[in-house]
Amino acid sequence: MRRFAQLYEALDATTSTNAKVAAMAAYFAEAPPADAAWTMFFLTGQRLKRLIAPRLLAVWAMERTQMPGWMFEECISLAGDLAETIALLLDTTREGAPPGIAPPPLSQLIEGRLLPLRDAGEEEKRRAVTELWDQLDRREIFLLGKLLTGELRIGVSATLAIRALAQHAGLPPATVAHRLMGTWQPSAEAFAALLRADAHDADVSRPYPFFLASPLEGEPDSLGSRDEWLAEWKWDGIRAQIVRRAGGAYLWSRGEELITDRFPDLSGAWASLPEGTVLDGEVLAFAQGAPLPFSLLQRRIGRKVLTARVLTEAPAAFMAYDLLEQRGEDVRALPLRERRPRLLELVSGRSERLSLSPEVQAADWPELRSLRREARQRGVEGLMLKRWSSPYRVGRPRGDWWKWKIDPYSIDAVLVYAQPGHGRRATLLTDLTFALWDGGELVPVAKAYSGLTDEEIDQLDRWIRQNTLERFGPVRAVKPAHVFELHFEGIGESTRHRSGVAVRFPRIARWRTDKKPEDADTLEGLRALLKSAGREDPDRG
Amino acid sequence: MIADSAQGLHCAAGGFHLDPREPVERAVITHAHGDHARAGSAAYLCVSECAPLLRRRLGPEARVETLAYGERRRIGDVEVSFHPAGHMLGSAQVRIEGAGGVWVVSGDYKRERDPTCPAFEPQRCRTLITEATYALPLFRWEEPASVARQILSWWQSNAEKASLLFCYALGKAQRILAELALLTDRPAYVHGAVEPYAQAYRDAGVRLLPTKLVGDSRGLTGELILAPITARGTPWMKRFSRFESAFASGLLRIRGTRRRRGFDRGFVLSDHADWPGLLRTIRETGAEQVLATHGYHESLVRWLRESGLEAAPIGTAQPSLDPEGD
Numbered sequence: 109m110r111r112f113a114q115l116y117e118a119l120d121a122t123t124s125t126n127a128k129v130a131a132m133a134a135y136f137a138e139a140p141p142a143d144a145a146w147t148m149f150f151l152t153g154q155r156l157k158r159l160i161a162p163r164l165l166a167v168w169a170m171e172r173t174q175m176p177g178w179m180f181e182e183c184i185s186l187a188g189d190l191a192e193t194i195a196l197l198l199d200t201t202r203e204g205a206p207p208g209i210a211p212p213p214l215s216q217l218i219e220g221r222l223l224p225l226r227d228a229g230e231e232e233k234r235r236a237v238t239e240l241w242d243q244l245d246r247r248e249i250f251l252l253g254k255l256l257t258g259e260l261r262i263g264v265s266a267t268l269a270i271r272a273l274a275q276h277a278g279l280p281p282a283t284v285a286h287r288l289m290g291t292w293q294p295s296a297e298a299f300a301a302l303l304r305a306d307a308h309d310a311d312v313s314r315p316y317p318f319f320l321a322s323p324l325e326g327e328p329d330s331l332g333s334r335d336e337w338l339a340e341w342k343w344d345g346i347r348a349q350i351v352r353r354a355g356g357a358y359l360w361s362r363g364e365e366l367i368t369d370r371f372p373d374l375s376g377a378w379a380s381l382p383e384g385t386v387l388d389g390e391v392l393a394f395a396q397g398a399p400l401p402f403s404l405l406q407r408r409i410g411r412k413v414l415t416a417r418v419l420t421e422a423p424a425a426f427m428a429y430d431l432l433e434q435r436g437e438d439v440r441a442l443p444l445r446e447r448r449p450r451l452l453e454l455v456s457g458r459s460e461r462l463s464l465s466p467e468v469q470a471a472d473w474p475e476l477r478s479l480r481r482e483a484r485q486r487g488v489e490g491l492m493l494k495r496w497s498s499p500y501r502v503g504r505p506r507g508d509w510w511k512w513k514i515d516p517y518s519i520d521a522v523l524v525y526a527q528p529g530h531g532r533r534a535t536l537l538t539d540l541t542f543a544l545w546d547g548g549e550l551v552p553v554a555k556a557y558s559g560l561t562d563e564e565i566d567q568l569d570r571w572i573r574q575n576t577l578e579r580f581g582p583v584r585a586v587k588p589a590h591v592f593e594l595h596f597e598g599i600g601e602s603t604r605h606r607s608g609v610a611v612r613f614p615r616i617a618r619w620r621t622d623k624k625p626e627d628a629d630t631l632e633g634l635r636a637l638l639k640s641a642g643r644e645d646p647d648r649g
Numbered sequence: 650m651i652a653d654s655a656q657g658l659h660c661a662a663g664g665f666h667l668d669p670r671e672p673v674e675r676a677v678i679t680h681a682h683g684d685h686a687r688a689g690s691a692a693y694l695c696v697s698e699c700a701p702l703l704r705r706r707l708g709p710e711a712r713v714e715t716l717a718y719g720e721r722r723r724i725g726d727v728e729v730s731f732h733p734a735g736h737m738l739g740s741a742q743v744r745i746e747g748a749g750g751v752w753v754v755s756g757d758y759k760r761e762r763d764p765t766c767p768a769f770e771p772q773r774c775r776t777l778i779t780e781a782t783y784a785l786p787l788f789r790w791e792e793p794a795s796v797a798r799q800i801l802s803w804w805q806s807n808a809e810k811a812s813l814l815f816c817y818a819l820g821k822a823q824r825i826l827a828e829l830a831l832l833t834d835r836p837a838y839v840h841g842a843v844e845p846y847a848q849a850y851r852d853a854g855v856r857l858l859p860t861k862l863v864g865d866s867r868g869l870t871g872e873l874i875l876a877p878i879t880a881r882g883t884p885w886m887k888r889f890s891r892f893e894s895a896f897a898s899g900l901l902r903i904r905g906t907r908r909r910r911g912f913d914r915g916f917v918l919s920d921h922a923d924w925p926g927l928l929r930t931i932r933e934t935g936a937e938q939v940l941a942t943h944g945y946h947e948s949l950v951r952w953l954r955e956s957g958l959e960a961a962p963i964g965t966a967q968p969s970l971d972p973e974g975d
Contacts, residue, residue: 121913121914179785179786179951183785186903187904187905188905189904189905192905193787196786196787196903197787200787200925204789535909
């Protein structure tokens, strides 16, 4: 635990990528494998499920520090974080005296003391947690709080952690990334397996790390000759891999979640594939040869039980666009020019739920540009450009795969509610809700978190605090005074929103200080955008 | 005996104001920070060590009288004396004895060791007017020596970068230079706002690290540079091509502060009393009544009342947090 806390602090104390990699590599060189396994688990962004309700932790900390509720609240509102508040208050109460006992190693702490708490009674939980507090220093108590509430986040990307571990193991990062995919369970053995020199891996279900496209800024003319590039539509669905090996089939989302069970209607598609096949593609809701709105697919994912109605309403299809493994052999190193014909041959005529993402035919860039304008009518997000000579890479290296999205939708909306953000923004009011005019009334249409500069965030935070009309728990209703230009990628009807419309990926494009609230757009205008998108939600009749 | 007035704390029996916000006839000054020592009053009284710093702020025409720590002076119907507050060079508590008993105005103070000034001396009193800048139990300071070692090791680890440490130009900067002088004799670079005060400290006999003015130097790879926070983000910064920036303040006790403000490192170093320091001081003065000002005074007042002490806010027209000389 101490070593882990030191690593956490080292990562927190630097913004330099090299320094972070060096700190992690140094940690891996020292830490026992059982601990390193858990550290890797957290570094790659995975979390424990919440073991204890934050409310209980707060109650026990108040008892232990003899703080009245109002004072505890006061402290939380300044620190913006429960785990940190508890750590600092305990530190103050014991006047910084270090605990007399060494903390347990990370793996023992998690496996021996934390995970068993899941089924424990409240009193047992209380005893276990307060006992741990006595063994931990301030930083460790903070991390314990994050572990217990399932909120531990470390300021590195999984890619960086993988790079550090690969550096430590003397392996290519792609090998480590591949081994980490799937149902990787932290243990000393699993960690040793990550470091193994032998590149032949046993886990049959495991997908390959995804190759991600970078946004194309500007025009494609800079990419060189049109005939070096494959153009496809950018599908608006769930990026996924079908892994067909050893008699089984697995569907993995890009979030490395196994979603096989969510799509029983695709089982015919993968069952038809030969052994030793891995396809990359997009799961779409698809009917009569055209994609359905993403919101339908999303609703389907949210359902606990897939009823027959859901399956007819939003039938799934897999739009394949790459071949990663054929006859049990990794073919990612082959150029796209060779992978694509193989893919075509492989998917043709197997199942109506499985098709090849078609090539968008255009003789030159200007023609492609004009086809891109049809994207919205076709229900796609734009175009993908892939270099014919490129291998299937790992992560988001720039140069071979570009997403050339259509320009986002844009509206001017009025700020109406604000609440504190999370993590680094926990002390600032950065979760903002925006509204449009409907008659004389402002109706909330979107929440947005990002897009403002730090200075703007500070300025807005101050303004909100001084102009709060009413408070509902953490949410503040503010005076309708500021107009923001919001961009978003998609739009759909919604029964869950008061406005009847749901927008996708809203973000703040700019603060329109030049506009007054009455200059903001209307809900009617937004509904018109929905119509022009031609993507009415069929279940609304 | 002491009450709020438009100009700040006022002692009617003595006919003077304490750290007045606006010009008055007679100002009694606790220390030379700008939010406590404002120009324009007809006469000033402060402790001897404070006078050179105060004159620098007020200009040569100001009428400044001084007392030694512990020396008593009759003013009107009260007797006034200054006692060490441990906040910075020349910082003092003001003890006022009169018909209303003994009152003490703490001014800004801390209980940690500080090589630039004598340690805080608790004064028995009936009423204590205490600062409450950091009056939340979240705030507890580490050993200053250990913070100084953290600063030194950060500096040493930045062999290929400049180490740009932001802190208040008067008080905090000199305290850091004095702490570092106990650990090394390698010179540090200072911004033009820091150097005159460093000289004033040396003139008062405080041992500081040797300093060089940044002036026209560029790069300064491997060097430590102390600069006021106001220099951040100005063209002055352009001279440093590769650097890490740090901030030394009590505010850094909260993790989010450093990240929110975009510093690479944060050093928790404050010249104000932390929560245990405030409670200990109140206890040691034996005060029956506590009046709290600045920062989280409301929390302190409520806490004290719930512990059975008479407490109230005073002089609360001050902005909270981000105090000068924090």
